[in-house]
Amino acid sequence: MRPIAWPLLVISSVLALAAAGTAAVRPRYGGTLRIMLRETSVSLDPARLSAVQGARIFPLMFEGLTRFDAHGRLQPELATRWQSDSSNQHWQFWLRPGVKFHDGTPLTAEAASASLRAANPSWRVSADGDSVVIETAAPDVELPAELALPRNGIARHAGNKVVGTGAFAVSDWQPGRSLALTANEDYWGGRPFVDSVVVTLGQNWRQQMVALELGKADVVEVAPEQARRLSSAGRTITESAANELVALVFTREPQSADETRVRQALSAAIDRASIVNVLLQGQGLAADTILPNWMTGYAMLFAEAGQHTGNVDAGPVTGTMTLSYDASDPANQLIAERVALNARDAGISVQTAASAANADARLVRIALASPQPQLALQVVAGATGLAIPQFQGTAPEELYEREKEMLQSGRIFPVAHVPEAAAIAPGVNGWRADLSGGWQLADVWLGSTP
Amino acid sequence: MAAYNSQYPYMFLRSGKPRMLGMALGLLLMVPAAVGADWGTPARALAQKIAAVTGPGAVALEVNNRSSLRPAEVEQARGALIAELGTLGVQAVESGQAATVRVTFSENAQSYLWIAQVRQGAGDEKVLMVSVPGAPATGSFGQSSPLSIHRTLLRSQDAPILDATVLPGGNPEHLLVLSADQVTLFSGQGGQWRQEQIFSITHARPWPRDLRGRIVFNREHLFDVYLPGVVCQAVLNSPLSMDCHEADDPWPLGAGSSGVRGFYSPVRNFFTGAVSPGIGKQNTFPPFYSAAGLPRQQYVLWALAAVDGSIHLEDGINDVMPKVPWGSDIAAVKSDCGSGWQILASSRNGGNDSVRAFEIMDREPVAVGTAAEFNGRLTSLWSKDDGSAVAVERNPDTGKYEAYSLAVACHQ
Numbered sequence: 001m002r003p004i005a006w007p008l009l010v011i012s013s014v015l016a017l018a019a020a021g022t023a024a025v026r027p028r029y030g031g032t033l034r035i036m037l038r039e040t041s042v043s044l045d046p047a048r049l050s051a052v053q054g055a056r057i058f059p060l061m062f063e064g065l066t067r068f069d070a071h072g073r074l075q076p077e078l079a080t081r082w083q084s085d086s087s088n089q090h091w092q093f094w095l096r097p098g099v100k101f102h103d104g105t106p107l108t109a110e111a112a113s114a115s116l117r118a119a120n121p122s123w124r125v126s127a128d129g130d131s132v133v134i135e136t137a138a139p140d141v142e143l144p145a146e147l148a149l150p151r152n153g154i155a156r157h158a159g160n161k162v163v164g165t166g167a168f169a170v171s172d173w174q175p176g177r178s179l180a181l182t183a184n185e186d187y188w189g190g191r192p193f194v195d196s197v198v199v200t201l202g203q204n205w206r207q208q209m210v211a212l213e214l215g216k217a218d219v220v221e222v223a224p225e226q227a228r229r230l231s232s233a234g235r236t237i238t239e240s241a242a243n244e245l246v247a248l249v250f251t252r253e254p255q256s257a258d259e260t261r262v263r264q265a266l267s268a269a270i271d272r273a274s275i276v277n278v279l280l281q282g283q284g285l286a287a288d289t290i291l292p293n294w295m296t297g298y299a300m301l302f303a304e305a306g307q308h309t310g311n312v313d314a315g316p317v318t319g320t321m322t323l324s325y326d327a328s329d330p331a332n333q334l335i336a337e338r339v340a341l342n343a344r345d346a347g348i349s350v351q352t353a354a355s356a357a358n359a360d361a362r363l364v365r366i367a368l369a370s371p372q373p374q375l376a377l378q379v380v381a382g383a384t385g386l387a388i389p390q391f392q393g394t395a396p397e398e399l400y401e402r403e404k405e406m407l408q409s410g411r412i413f414p415v416a417h418v419p420e421a422a423a424i425a426p427g428v429n430g431w432r433a434d435l436s437g438g439w440q441l442a443d444v445w446l447g448s449t450p
Numbered sequence: 451m452a453a454y455n456s457q458y459p460y461m462f463l464r465s466g467k468p469r470m471l472g473m474a475l476g477l478l479l480m481v482p483a484a485v486g487a488d489w490g491t492p493a494r495a496l497a498q499k500i501a502a503v504t505g506p507g508a509v510a511l512e513v514n515n516r517s518s519l520r521p522a523e524v525e526q527a528r529g530a531l532i533a534e535l536g537t538l539g540v541q542a543v544e545s546g547q548a549a550t551v552r553v554t555f556s557e558n559a560q561s562y563l564w565i566a567q568v569r570q571g572a573g574d575e576k577v578l579m580v581s582v583p584g585a586p587a588t589g590s591f592g593q594s595s596p597l598s599i600h601r602t603l604l605r606s607q608d609a610p611i612l613d614a615t616v617l618p619g620g621n622p623e624h625l626l627v628l629s630a631d632q633v634t635l636f637s638g639q640g641g642q643w644r645q646e647q648i649f650s651i652t653h654a655r656p657w658p659r660d661l662r663g664r665i666v667f668n669r670e671h672l673f674d675v676y677l678p679g680v681v682c683q684a685v686l687n688s689p690l691s692m693d694c695h696e697a698d699d700p701w702p703l704g705a706g707s708s709g710v711r712g713f714y715s716p717v718r719n720f721f722t723g724a725v726s727p728g729i730g731k732q733n734t735f736p737p738f739y740s741a742a743g744l745p746r747q748q749y750v751l752w753a754l755a756a757v758d759g760s761i762h763l764e765d766g767i768n769d770v771m772p773k774v775p776w777g778s779d780i781a782a783v784k785s786d787c788g789s790g791w792q793i794l795a796s797s798r799n800g801g802n803d804s805v806r807a808f809e810i811m812d813r814e815p816v817a818v819g820t821a822a823e824f825n826g827r828l829t830s831l832w833s834k835d836d837g838s839a840v841a842v843e844r845n846p847d848t849g850k851y852e853a854y855s856l857a858v859a860c861h862q
Contacts, residue, residue, distance in 0.1 A: 071559065072559040072560060073560065074454075076454070081453075081454055082453065082454050083454070084453070144454065241559075293556075293558070293860075294559050295558055295559060296558050296563075297556040297557050297558035297561075297562075297563035297565075298556060298563060298565055298577075298579065300516060300554065300556070300860075301565065301567070301577060371559060373558075395579070396563055396579035396580075396581055397577065397578065397579045400577060400579065435559065
């Protein structure tokens, strides 16, 4: 309704500051960008990724047929157009002409089909001239969005190497330790500004921050709860959308009405506002929903319904349960302990344990993977072992109903939505992250600005 | 069948019914109200869903806005929905009906989302939704904070803009832009403004440097203009005209209807500190650049951005001076977030200014959202009667002055 385009805004205010500094200076080519990550990938084959993995690194090397832009809109990538039949089971994607893999091999429909078959054994994928035809067993209105996931990046196996078509090519790979990337001179989207990117893997947050302080890294990840302090200390911090879900996930369905009541009472007892404001230092949003409001627009309906605020007639309850958490993130332990404290006030005994295999519930932190809400909901369901919701279309009511069903299953209780944060060294310009947490490093350039 | 081969349609237009003020303005200005309403299609779609649940008859309709729609747009959308319901035999009334329909205008990263919660008697609530393609997809999104500030460009021009205001209720909408020597009236829709009339400002003395001014809606004679030592009023003749005279009448502080006014120095760029009728029993404060009033249950809490750089929170009894990095310009905005009112405060980082929203909690300003960044310097920030604010920046790339309407959208 508003034909005025907004000035290109921001995933975070600090990000905008970084961009603003570059306005008067043209980008410079050259240099090596040094990045540190916590993850410890052991494979560079996109087909081996889960739906929630690979958002940071893989899109640099491997491109999908589609992609999401910075505003969360689906855009063409290696496919320039697509269509489905009326059943949404038969899809055809026409490939961008003139694209080459890093080894010089032209991108063909056969190569793209082989790559997608490897990542999705349940799909029937075939080449049809310069197009890829995908047939699914059930209607899949989210297929174009699914193809934007890193796991569906188009890859070609060349000997013992896996090559893609992205802005950067692999020059050295030490599984789980480091990855060196070189600018793809022939990239169809234009050569990146930097000559190379070096990614050091398996570094915890403290190691990363030390490296940044010592000038040994240009970009490091930051724990959300540290973002505000670092920003106050003058660091340039970028923040994604609140695209990670922190939630309690029970390993099985409630076995009785009493168990349901105990779970509801536990959820109602959790002081989400304190968790966000104190433990996460205000970085994030208390969550009543699996999907954040920026993705759906209807989150207030769940808050009004008292999804977790005691609108359920819990009555006095007693119960005992174990809650496990991933100890690699200190915030997880703090949140789990706060949940246990809140639970005790409600008469429920919760024992917390790091990575306990047989716990009743887990405190999980799940990347929402895609700005496309239907797909994001499916990804969460898949990652938590819940039944995967199926969609007939993209009507918001259907999305709302499926999410409501997941919440009413008694298996998942949202706690917060948190952003992903990164600290950037001075001299890194043109930084841009997308809504799903991916980094657009092809636009980054190095050099001080006035 | 789904397909992608070009940009998705961005907007859709259809004819609609002019609203009362727009009609009055159209008559006054002898301008045909030719521009149609934008909200007909989604209003019809939602009305059909509502009518399918309630059937014909009277329903109690409540409308809330949690999106970045401006109040005038909310009013248009609400009107369109009521009209569409009417064509389906559903009469919207204030309250007292067995069937209640609560409509919320919300938004997500892709589109506006209109939600209707329909409850009939003791039955289950039905939730109905309509996606409305439009603005959010072209705006900033992905907030990880409870609210965000959305900007809508109202006017860009070479001459300095002192203030701008969208008149309430018009269809087409009417925009008044205040410059140093004139008020310009525009009419239009969806940001496409067409100049209708110019009203010259007469003044005997030269303007002070850093000229500031306000233009505020007036229910009786359409608008008032406040400039240093000069006050202008619209005169409801045909055609519309404006009279200016030298006067040191106090300017409205905060939103125009807030009641409290401040005396503005005729030869400087600040308020003298004298206010009328006073904040509580106090009517003298340090000289200040701007003020923002936050309605509370029993009183209005005022924030003053003093000339010496300090911030004063005044409730008529206490004077609290929080340490906050606010600039000279502050304004109050109404929203459905938090306490319902936030302060927008300017600040400067290097060559750029930004505006951030704050809540006042226990007399302490707390930032409650990401900042709205501007390319250049803010030259003006004023509260508006409709709960929005208008900011003016000078764009360093074009040299033009750009007036933006600022509204707050909730994300929680």
